[in-house]
Amino acid sequence: AQTVTQSQPEMSVQEAETVTLSCTYDTSESDYYLFWYKQPPSRQMILVIRQEAYKQQNATENRFSVNFQKAAKSFSLKISDSQLGDAAMYFCAYRSAHNAGNMLTFGGGTRLMVKP
Amino acid sequence: DVKVTQSSRYLVKRTGEKVFLECVQDMDHENMFWYRQDPGLGLRLIYFSYDVKMKEKGDIPEGYSVSREKKERFSLILESASTNQTSMYLCASSLWGASSYNEQFFGPGTRLTVL
Numbered sequence: 001a002q003t004v005t006q007s008q009p010e011m012s013v014q015e016a017e018t019v020t021l022s023c024t025y026d027t028s029e030s031d032y033y034l035f036w037y038k039q040p041p042s043r044q045m046i047l048v049i050r051q052e053a054y055k056q057q058n059a060t061e062n063r064f065s066v067n068f069q070k071a072a073k074s075f076s077l078k079i080s081d082s083q084l085g086d087a088a089m090y091f092c093a094y095r096s097a098h099n100a101g102n103m104l105t106f107g108g109g110t111r112l113m114v115k116p
Numbered sequence: 117d118v119k120v121t122q123s124s125r126y127l128v129k130r131t132g133e134k135v136f137l138e139c140v141q142d143m144d145h146e147n148m149f150w151y152r153q154d155p156g157l158g159l160r161l162i163y164f165s166y167d168v169k170m171k172e173k174g175d176i177p178e179g180y181s182v183s184r185e186k187k188e189r190f191s192l193i194l195e196s197a198s199t200n201q202t203s204m205y206l207c208a209s210s211l212w213g214a215s216s217y218n219e220q221f222f223g224p225g226t227r228l229t230v231l
Contacts, residue, residue, distance in 0.1 A: 009156065033216040035219070042224075043224070044120075044223065044224050044225075045206070045222040046222075047219045047220075050216050050217075052216050091158055095216075096214075097214055097216070098214055100213050101164060101172070101212070102147055102212075102213075102214075102218050102219075103164060104159075106158040106160075108157055109155075109156075
């Protein structure tokens with residue numbers, strides 16, 4: 001079974017600064033996807049960024065980028081130029097590339113606080 | 117615009133009551149999911165359905181059942197609520213298929229308190 005670990009229950013960052021959230025996972029599969037989801041306070045969870053394991057290039061979406069280290073089974077999220085609206089719970093998630101049912105395995109989450 | 121709705125944002129029930137949580141999606145998605153979210157544990161899959169009347173157990177199905185009579189609606193049932201079922205419940209849906217672009221879309225959640 002796959003497991004996903006987020007070792008930082010809480011993080012804080014100053015507005016306009018950069019922060020990195022950590023995620024490690026354990027799997028015996030070679031073909032899979034990794035995701036970061038954002039859950040703002042009292043709002044719906046949304047997808048921030050996705051990474052396919054077969055791609056060597058790290059995914060980027062505007063101010064969000066990942067550092068995907070397949071051999072180390074590490075998948076960190078970097079948020080640049082942090083904004084107050086980035087304050088949220090962030091969840092790292094894993095999915096097998098052969099799972100048509102799209103079932104996700106989530107980490108425990110990291111609460112990000114942004115200081116003005 | 118993609119939409120997943122849940123019947124209640126907050127719910128308070130008593131021990132032993134039968135509880136129904138409803139989820140509706142308007143995206144014609146095949147897959148629907150029920151998760152439980154607890155601090156430090158992230159989201160854990162309770163049940164999953166990939167078609168009408170089809171269901172699969174997730175990681176923590178004990179004490180729960182589900183019903184999917186229509187494609188757009190997926191219900192979570194607590195047959196006899198217990199205090200350890202106090203939690204946030206999230207519903208999600210997605211298209212069937214292994215593409216990484218078949219992402220899950222989430223509802224706003226139902227915070228259930230069992231007294």
